[in-house]
Amino acid sequence: MIKRFKIDHKIAGIVNKSTFFKTLNFIDKGDIQTPCLIIDSELIKKNALTIGKDIQDSSVFYAVKANPAKDILHLLDTLSVGFEISSEGELRVLRELNVNPDKIISSNPVKTITFLKSAYEYGLRYYAFDSIAEIDKLARYAPGSFVYLRLSVPNEGSEWPLSKKFGVEIEDAIILMQAALSKGLVPVGITFHVGSQCNNLYNWNIALDKTKILWEAAKMAGINLKIINIGGGYPVRYTRDVLTIQKIETNINTLIKERFPQGTIVHIEPGRVMVGEAGIFATSVTGKARRGYEDWLYIDVGVFNGLMESVGGIKYCFVSETHDGIGEEKSWVIAGPSCDSFDVIDKNILLREPQIGDMVLILSSGAYTVSYASEFNGCMIPNIYII
Numbered sequence: 001m002i003k004r005f006k007i008d009h010k011i012a013g014i015v016n017k018s019t020f021f022k023t024l025n026f027i028d029k030g031d032i033q034t035p036c037l038i039i040d041s042e043l044i045k046k047n048a049l050t051i052g053k054d055i056q057d058s059s060v061f062y063a064v065k066a067n068p069a070k071d072i073l074h075l076l077d078t079l080s081v082g083f084e085i086s087s088e089g090e091l092r093v094l095r096e097l098n099v100n101p102d103k104i105i106s107s108n109p110v111k112t113i114t115f116l117k118s119a120y121e122y123g124l125r126y127y128a129f130d131s132i133a134e135i136d137k138l139a140r141y142a143p144g145s146f147v148y149l150r151l152s153v154p155n156e157g158s159e160w161p162l163s164k165k166f167g168v169e170i171e172d173a174i175i176l177m178q179a180a181l182s183k184g185l186v187p188v189g190i191t192f193h194v195g196s197q198c199n200n201l202y203n204w205n206i207a208l209d210k211t212k213i214l215w216e217a218a219k220m221a222g223i224n225l226k227i228i229n230i231g232g233g234y235p236v237r238y239t240r241d242v243l244t245i246q247k248i249e250t251n252i253n254t255l256i257k258e259r260f261p262q263g264t265i266v267h268i269e270p271g272r273v274m275v276g277e278a279g280i281f282a283t284s285v286t287g288k289a290r291r292g293y294e295d296w297l298y299i300d301v302g303v304f305n306g307l308m309e310s311v312g313g314i315k316y317c318f319v320s321e322t323h324d325g326i327g328e329e330k331s332w333v334i335a336g337p338s339c340d341s342f343d344v345i346d347k348n349i350l351l352r353e354p355q356i357g358d359m360v361l362i363l364s365s366g367a368y369t370v371s372y373a374s375e376f377n378g379c380m381i382p383n384i385y386i387i
Ligand SMILES: Cc1ncc(COP(=O)(O)O)c(C=O)c1O
Pocket: 063, 066, 084, 107, 108, 162, 193, 195, 196, 197, 231, 232, 233, 234, 269, 270, 271, 272, 273
């Protein structure tokens, strides 16, 4: 198997070679069934030790939604990484792992009452908010908690924007902070999200400009903040090279040092970057067809059982087996296993023609894949192997 996959010019600049060869070795040795997601724990460990390193006074809270596999959470817990959660389901897994509640925060600005009750009971004390309704809920079900306001910031240049659903402008923010204070909550900071898979350094600059204005306005209103939660957004290499963690963090660190008081605490909530490149999907070719002018390739993982983000604009890199140079490179429409026409992963993908039953690997698929997956049409959710 190792010999049948090559690192050619298309993937040389984007693939993590160690993860790639470890994955191939595992496929060779193991008796795996496709589709499955193979995760390189060493790369996650490396990411956990890198993220936050270049931002002074920072703490890292892994966004569990990216991939809630228990073994990943356990690994991160042992590496002293904290967790950002949004729901009872995410809390349940951390509870089962006995994660210290001091290491958990919730940045979903709209939480269910059931979640709030159990989170508070477990000991969580840090929550995001951006509405009066949420303040009322927090005051009732999480009294006295430390709260941070979700500010609206531009998401241009982010492949997975997150700006519409949450966040308020500066004028409303002050009113909300005062309302929180009057209800016995403790406003401690500001949070934003520049959009997931953000490859535009400038987004963080604008977000921190707005944060600075709000920080000063809060001070004038008698509210002294101490935390900036910069959310997630760090990108991974799907089909091209992207900003490095170091470049993003050096920039953020300089801006924070220039603009905010010494000792300002920074919270980082990486999801995609922590696990994305560590995961490789192993899939099998289930069919091929010529339809009009197009060549279609069918594989056993698709939009519903793992590649949901492909319909929102995330482009994956596919690698097919080579058979001693046999099979000419062609442009393919790649589709998943269900009967639904929505289950089309991508178009114009150049691949050497595979045979039915051949394996196709999908790089950088560790984040927002299996966590989104459903068993629609009876198609199996890929097993995860942590290696
Ligand atoms: C509040 C919050 N924090 C962190 C993240 C993680 O973002 P990313 O995966 O881009 O790092 C998300 C993603 O949706 C989020 O909503």
